[in-house]
Amino acid sequence: MSKDWLNALQSQFGNDRVMTETKDTHSYSFDASFGSFVPEAVIQVYTKEEIVKILKVANEYAVPVYPRGQGTSLSGGPLPVKGGIVIDMAQWDNDLKVYPEDLIVVASPGVKTSAINEAAGKYGLMYPPDPSSSHVSTIGGNLAENSGGPRGLKYGVTKDYVIGLEVVTPEGEIIRTGGKTIKNVTGYDLTKLIVGSEGTLGIITEAVLKIIPKPQFSKTMMAVFDSVVTSGEAISKVLTSGLLPAKIELMDQASIEAVENFKPIGLPVNAEAILLIEVDGHEETVNEEVNQIHGILNELGATDVVIPETKEEEQHLWMARKLVSPAITRVKPTKVSEDATVPRSQIPQMIEKLNAIKEKYHVNLVVFGHAGDGNLHPNIICDKRDKEEMIRVEKAVAEIFEAAVSLGGTLSGEHGIGTMKAPFMEMELGKAGLDMMKRIKKAWDPNDILNPGKIFTSDQNNELVLSHG
Amino acid sequence: MSKDWLNALQSQFGNDRVMTETKDTHSYSFDASFGSFVPEAVIQVYTKEEIVKILKVANEYAVPVYPRGQGTSLSGGPLPVKGGIVIDMAQWDNDLKVYPEDLIVVASPGVKTSAINEAAGKYGLMYPPDPSSSHVSTIGGNLAENSGGPRGLKYGVTKDYVIGLEVVTPEGEIIRTGGKTIKNVTGYDLTKLIVGSEGTLGIITEAVLKIIPKPQFSKTMMAVFDSVVTSGEAISKVLTSGLLPAKIELMDQASIEAVENFKPIGLPVNAEAILLIEVDGHEETVNEEVNQIHGILNELGATDVVIPETKEEEQHLWMARKLVSPAITRVKPTKVSEDATVPRSQIPQMIEKLNAIKEKYHVNLVVFGHAGDGNLHPNIICDKRDKEEMIRVEKAVAEIFEAAVSLGGTLSGEHGIGTMKAPFMEMELGKAGLDMMKRIKKAWDPNDILNPGKIFTSDQNNELVLSHG
Structure with missing residues (x-):
């Protein structure tokens, strides 16, 4: 390659730091979604000034720039669909500071999301957003995509915890948005505009995150249903009874079976759905609320309600939920992961529509996810080499989007738009x-x-x- | 007047609806901040289509348009500083619908904020944002300014409860942002961009607001301090002990005295500061947390801690806090109201800086407000007819802003920028x-x-x- 922009980058960063060999660029060609696109050059960055340099060159020569964390995006966020330069932000993970008196954390973009929660934990505090990938994914990626997670039901998503950012603008200017105060109405809310903008409006170089006191106690319960629709009704009833569990996760029969085949832990494989519920807070309150929820679940027709007695049993259940994604890809190699979201009251209707779509297109549709906030994860398990099947999958996906929007919902609750949507x-x-x-x-x-x-x-x-x- | 734009408006709305007489336009020349600007025409609107019509005319003839709720803004949000057209949105108050199963409310822009909370209350739910003016102010105004209130400490501000909007853009297009789902990452977050943009990016014609279960129990306590700085340290200590009261409000000696002169309820007039604290949640938890807080307050040097035994006594204390604003204007006619906000740990330092500014400029500076989230309300009581005094006030205000920013804070925590900042x-x-x-x-x-x-x-x-x- 003897491109002008490449020469410009090499003269600024040195040849070694501008990776252009296939063995390197290929590692940056995919994420956890669909498709593969090879960039022309990759640079691992460690400072905002380096990002400014890259963006100035990119603007001068009109070269696309793709910032990237750990590449766990489910919607193609970091894919270099037009080639150009990938900026690997994941190596810039050295800054993480907790300010317990201000109840904030300041982090550099490559810090792993789980590391933030661990650092806060030392002060009895927590950073609530908990995407499944939090042990791998970077906070920069979480911010770009506004990641969610099971705890979103009670605690909200990434955006709800960001109070300030340092950002390099597309043209290479360094700006600060928000700050270290909980409240801020000084001009437009650029912080919340940039969070979730999928890396299209700026590259985040530092984040100020709100942390909160860690709940002192929690309890998990599993409710078994012989109808997915009924499980949806139970969720609605719990949430309109003045109760707000930390998590309400749904697994349909296909997810349960996939997990049991992958790693048997004794889930009820004949159930049409299970709900995993976690309640947290003050111990007495938790116990009372668990009793109330138990009553509602029985009343709404749960065939069984299991309350684990040990923390180990609880962890098994939550591990089962985390295993759904890896387990379902055992069935067929390709996983088309959606996260269309509906108003809470529409969960039973959405499940019915998903069943109809599954039948209509004969697709292997698995449904699980954060049912408590209406954010289901319909996944289609398929094989991308099978062209005929993929056409049916495409139609089914389009119909899933239409179903969500027709119920007053949205294309994406937490994975982002990326390329596919x-x-x-x-x-x-x-x-x-x-x-x-x-x-x-x-x-x-x-x-x-x-x-x-x-x-x-x-x-x-x-x-x-x-x-x- | 025989202006072209006025003719265009009159031909569309009829002469009666386009108010141009001084007796009408003067009513729309002020708000709860400083300054008075008379518009050339006022139209009361009831539908989005009417707003579209006005904006099309305004763009054609380049006439400024000022949307307005009930005019309770403390930062000049609705002031027609360049004349033109005021759109009175406050009459459009007829739509308010609660959807308890989705935990949302849908409201038209003229609905009073307190009416939303009342409507939610019928279902055991609540709309947490509680600006002092909530019985007067409209939700449209609250959205434009991203209003806060005492409960912001635990529950956040207006923006945290808005999930969808219908908006007329400045050029007169109707758009919808967000929707009825709790989670939504479909493109840029226009909802949170528009909320708090002070009516400069669009006119909100409908809002979808999140509501939450109402806490079943609450308790109030008053802590008395002989040093404002110490009261700031007590706040810090409470909040870093894993406790999150619904409200922590501060009143300094000048506020206490003003209230006692205005309406005596037996506040400790010799105290340098009092904190009013409300804890809410499950009854047992509340009682336990009140005990913990009591311990911290004693340890940090509160000279007295009063826990009212009846709801009536509690209400007296909260009424005292609400009376600060009207009470302090009894001293002198002009109130310059600021709301510079600092990181929580900087509250004692900010109080010290405010004391120094008060001395330096010999101004009548009263400090109260939402100290728990670092959002103090330094108010300068003065007389705008006294030119010499106003020059000192201006300098003091500028120095208050500088103090907040130098401590890592912001110009405005909840009142907005408007004209003055x-x-x-x-x-x-x-x-x-x-x-x-x-x-x-x-x-x-x-x-x-x-x-x-x-x-x-x-x-x-x-x-x-x-x-x-």
């Missing part, structure tokens, strides 16, 4: 709504160099990516 | 940070017709508004 944005937002988002992108990134091809469709990306991923 | 934006945000905000404004409102003169300085507004308000 981009063609469906207008269906949810309308032309004018989508246009207002594009205006912001254009105003901030006039050369369209930062993570292009994400959120918004472009010439290269105006259909579902499945069949050519 | 606009000249200080760059001090906090830097040139590049402010520029990124301006880019959004310009991209959304190319003709600068929506609430111009707010947040950003313009030719007409490049200094403190005090001395010519």
